[in-house]
Amino acid sequence: MTSDRPRPTSSPTISEVAAAAGVGRATVARSLGGYGSVSEPTRAHVLAVAARLGYRANTLARSMTTGVTKTLGVVLADIANPFFAGVLRGLSDTAKREGYDLLVLSTNEKLAEEQAAVGLLLDKQVDGLVIASAATAGDDLSHLLVARERNTPLVLIDRLVSGFDADSVVINNREAAREAVTTMIDAGHTRIGFVWGPVTVQPAEDLGTMRSVIAGALWSDGERLSGYLDALLEAGIEFDTSLVTHVLKTEGQAARAVSGMLALAQPPTAFFTTETDATVGTLRALRTRGLRYPDDVSLLGFDDTPWAAVMDPPLTMVAQPMQEVGARAAAIVIGRIKGDDSDVVHDVLPARLVQRHSVQHRAVRALPL
Amino acid sequence: MTSDRPRPTSSPTISEVAAAAGVGRATVARSLGGYGSVSEPTRAHVLAVAARLGYRANTLARSMTTGVTKTLGVVLADIANPFFAGVLRGLSDTAKREGYDLLVLSTNEKLAEEQAAVGLLLDKQVDGLVIASAATAGDDLSHLLVARERNTPLVLIDRLVSGFDADSVVINNREAAREAVTTMIDAGHTRIGFVWGPVTVQPAEDLGTMRSVIAGALWSDGERLSGYLDALLEAGIEFDTSLVTHVLKTEGQAARAVSGMLALAQPPTAFFTTETDATVGTLRALRTRGLRYPDDVSLLGFDDTPWAAVMDPPLTMVAQPMQEVGARAAAIVIGRIKGDDSDVVHDVLPARLVQRHSVQHRAVRALPL
DNA sequence: ATCAATATTGATACCGGTATCAGACGATAG
DNA sequence: CTATCGTCTGATACCGGTATCAATATTGAT
Numbered sequence: 001m002t003s004d005r006p007r008p009t010s011s012p013t014i015s016e017v018a019a020a021a022g023v024g025r026a027t028v029a030r031s032l033g034g035y036g037s038v039s040e041p042t043r044a045h046v047l048a049v050a051a052r053l054g055y056r057a058n059t060l061a062r063s064m065t066t067g068v069t070k071t072l073g074v075v076l077a078d079i080a081n082p083f084f085a086g087v088l089r090g091l092s093d094t095a096k097r098e099g100y101d102l103l104v105l106s107t108n109e110k111l112a113e114e115q116a117a118v119g120l121l122l123d124k125q126v127d128g129l130v131i132a133s134a135a136t137a138g139d140d141l142s143h144l145l146v147a148r149e150r151n152t153p154l155v156l157i158d159r160l161v162s163g164f165d166a167d168s169v170v171i172n173n174r175e176a177a178r179e180a181v182t183t184m185i186d187a188g189h190t191r192i193g194f195v196w197g198p199v200t201v202q203p204a205e206d207l208g209t210m211r212s213v214i215a216g217a218l219w220s221d222g223e224r225l226s227g228y229l230d231a232l233l234e235a236g237i238e239f240d241t242s243l244v245t246h247v248l249k250t251e252g253q254a255a256r257a258v259s260g261m262l263a264l265a266q267p268p269t270a271f272f273t274t275e276t277d278a279t280v281g282t283l284r285a286l287r288t289r290g291l292r293y294p295d296d297v298s299l300l301g302f303d304d305t306p307w308a309a310v311m312d313p314p315l316t317m318v319a320q321p322m323q324e325v326g327a328r329a330a331a332i333v334i335g336r337i338k339g340d341d342s343d344v345v346h347d348v349l350p351a352r353l354v355q356r357h358s359v360q361h362r363a364v365r366a367l368p369l
Numbered sequence: 370m371t372s373d374r375p376r377p378t379s380s381p382t383i384s385e386v387a388a389a390a391g392v393g394r395a396t397v398a399r400s401l402g403g404y405g406s407v408s409e410p411t412r413a414h415v416l417a418v419a420a421r422l423g424y425r426a427n428t429l430a431r432s433m434t435t436g437v438t439k440t441l442g443v444v445l446a447d448i449a450n451p452f453f454a455g456v457l458r459g460l461s462d463t464a465k466r467e468g469y470d471l472l473v474l475s476t477n478e479k480l481a482e483e484q485a486a487v488g489l490l491l492d493k494q495v496d497g498l499v500i501a502s503a504a505t506a507g508d509d510l511s512h513l514l515v516a517r518e519r520n521t522p523l524v525l526i527d528r529l530v531s532g533f534d535a536d537s538v539v540i541n542n543r544e545a546a547r548e549a550v551t552t553m554i555d556a557g558h559t560r561i562g563f564v565w566g567p568v569t570v571q572p573a574e575d576l577g578t579m580r581s582v583i584a585g586a587l588w589s590d591g592e593r594l595s596g597y598l599d600a601l602l603e604a605g606i607e608f609d610t611s612l613v614t615h616v617l618k619t620e621g622q623a624a625r626a627v628s629g630m631l632a633l634a635q636p637p638t639a640f641f642t643t644e645t646d647a648t649v650g651t652l653r654a655l656r657t658r659g660l661r662y663p664d665d666v667s668l669l670g671f672d673d674t675p676w677a678a679v680m681d682p683p684l685t686m687v688a689q690p691m692q693e694v695g696a697r698a699a700a701i702v703i704g705r706i707k708g709d710d711s712d713v714v715h716d717v718l719p720a721r722l723v724q725r726h727s728v729q730h731r732a733v734r735a736l737p738l
Numbered sequence: 739a740t741c742a743a744t745a746t747t748g749a750t751a752c753c754g755g756t757a758t759c760a761g762a763c764g765a766t767a768g
Numbered sequence: 769c770t771a772t773c774g775t776c777t778g779a780t781a782c783c784g785g786t787a788t789c790a791a792t793a794t795t796g797a798t
Contacts, residue, residue, distance in 0.1 A: 307649060
């Protein structure tokens with residue numbers, strides 16, 4: 001098989017068009033590029049010849065001299081995750097409108113892959129970068145610094161990274177979480193499970209350790225947990241470490257952790273889930289234990305989806321403006337490319353709590369001590 | 370703002386490294402590229418200098434001479450669609466493993482955008498293309514032909530395009546649909562709504578027109594409808610055009626169309642939905658009419674998702690091996706790039722019917738005539 | 739008709755790599 | 769001590785565009 005490969009037949013070059021048209025290369029370039037001055041008959045002739053030959057400019061060569069690739073590099077955790085898919089959609093739409101293409105790489109939340117990705121994109125001379133970084137406090141940020149040093153505009157999305165100040169577009173995770181949890185507290189819940197806390201080898205022992213765990217977590221994760229704590233604190237509810245998961249972030253692990261909480265002497269009466277798969281895992285756990293929402297347990301989670309509205313009963317959820325995040329990020333990075341050197345921008349887009357019917361008011365009744 | 374832009378400071382070039390190391394450019398290239406022969410001390414010295422200067426190769430320049438970009442172009446309808454997101458994940462994973470990056474463009478199912486996308490990608494000298502084409506019978510296929518003419522490997526995914534034979538990776542849509550519909554027929558259903566038939570200005574009048582509509586539809590859509598017809602025919606059930614939607618493909622339109630069917634004198638007792646949003650729209654319609662599945666109406670649809678398993682009751686669905694489609698497509702196109710010139714391959718991956726509980730056996734009872 | 743000003747054009751250097759080629763050097767053999 | 773061969777090295781021609789510059793052609797003015 002691997003025999004004489006027919007190497008990609010590049011389309012005719014400017015030189016070939018020039019030869020065919022009987023003019024110099026520069027004249028062809030001018031006619032095609034529409035700059036400089038070319039007599040009308042010559043231009044028409046050149047254009048005709050170019051069309052006849054099916055001439056197409058080699059963007060690589062152009063980028064070579066102009067230093068502009070009209071390409072944006074996008075680095076995110078997982079394209080298949082509905083949140084990132086939505087963000088990508090937003091990025092893609094506005095990038096296209098501005099004449100930019102997207103080179104997309106995913107990192108699976110691994111810093112090493114992120115570093116490699118940024119390196120690759122920089123080597124490919126992207127004009128700008130949009131990154132959902134996996135970096136947490138204390139991590140090696142050299143790849144981001146290299147981008148900065150090269151003056152390649154970079155905007156952070158979804159997560160801020162401590163120790164690296166750059167343009168960013170994120171959601172108000174903390175406030176959104178606080179609002180969501182408060183909704184449940186207002187409905188009379190005091191024991192609220194938090195599904196998908198930061199991954200640790202063992203549960204944090206107290207609020208103090210939890211705070212430090214948060215400091216070392218992925219920004220968005222930390223913020224959501226902080227919002228949860230804010231709500232509890234505000235309501236004077238004591239924090240119980242056994243109600244925060246610390247397992248790996250998979251649907252299965254979420255289900256197991258929830259199942260475990262449900263088996264507690266004083267099980268939670270509500271769950272706050274921070275991501276789609278956490279929500280699905282929680283639902284699965286309820287199902288296997290024969291519990292129903294909102295009667296047995298209330299539910300409220302991040303990342304609204306069309307499915308949530310057709311569940312029975314429909315789920316109350318936090319809707320993130322995913323496409324908007326992408327659109328804003330693209331607009332900012334393209335603005336920078338165009339030369340906007342105004343102050344660093346930190347966009348915080350509001351999440352929206354979509355009230356449906358998975359949170360039920362809980363009559364305060366005497367609990368077994 | 371748009372003042373003196375700090376143009377991207379490109380990292381040191383080979384010439385600069387050469388100058389700094391006090392050797393010729395070729396020697397640097399050899400040391401870095403690890404080809405030709407360089408004395409050990411020189412190589413070490415060059416490498417050290419390169420590292421000190423933070424040298425990074427400019428991939429563009431390399432591609433310029435080698436004619437290889439290590440980039441694949443991906444053209445699909447909508448990145449935010451879970452199916453395509455899954456496919457992209459598969460593409461991305463195997464492409465990365467082989468050292469390729471992905472340039473992703475979406476077309477919103479518009480042929481014009483697809484043509485522009487392919488042109489752009491070709492201009493950017495991608496080494497290969499993966500396309501979920503929006504082209505239907507009779508459409509202008511020149512963009513695909515141009516790719517072929519340039520010897521840029523191309524593989525079609527999800528949809529075949531009539532009149533253009535190329536490597537392809539698709540799902541056995543027709544058989545999967547037939548099997549799904551047969552499942553419902555076996556459960557006693559004879560009036561089965563088909564949600565998201567091809568878009569037409571008005572319903573097809575009879576089987577004949579429907580067949581011709583299918584011929585002019587998007588391949589995958591046509592196949593699924595054909596599978597539906599196959600199942601009916603096989604069971605000797607008469608085809609009723611009023612049970613096939615012809616509306617635009619949005620969740621809202623699906624809901625309206627389903628609502629309309631439900632208002633028929635002889636409403637369907639089951640629905641077969643061909644896409645996620647069609648399923649959600651159908652569920653929404655049931656909800657607004659106060660109907661429940663599977664008691665009042667049975668449901669079975671394409672594109673299994675984690676949500677389907679936690680619905681109450683869980684939905685019976687057709688699961689497509691999305692990532693596998695992407696992985697196979699990437700493998701094929703990369704193989705072609707490497708020179709594999711064996712016969713055209715037409716991969717057909719099997720969809721899997723995931724039995725859950727949204728299809729209920731229907732006791733045959735006398736219907737009002 | 740002559741000359742300056744302007745329009746049109748081709749030649750050419752460059753971008754940052756790769757790849758070829760020939761010269762310089764050292765070592766070994768005779 | 770010289771011939772021969774292999775190793776190591778630098779110079780240089782590409783790749784296909786862009787951009788500058790000088791040369792030529794054209795035009796209008798006097």
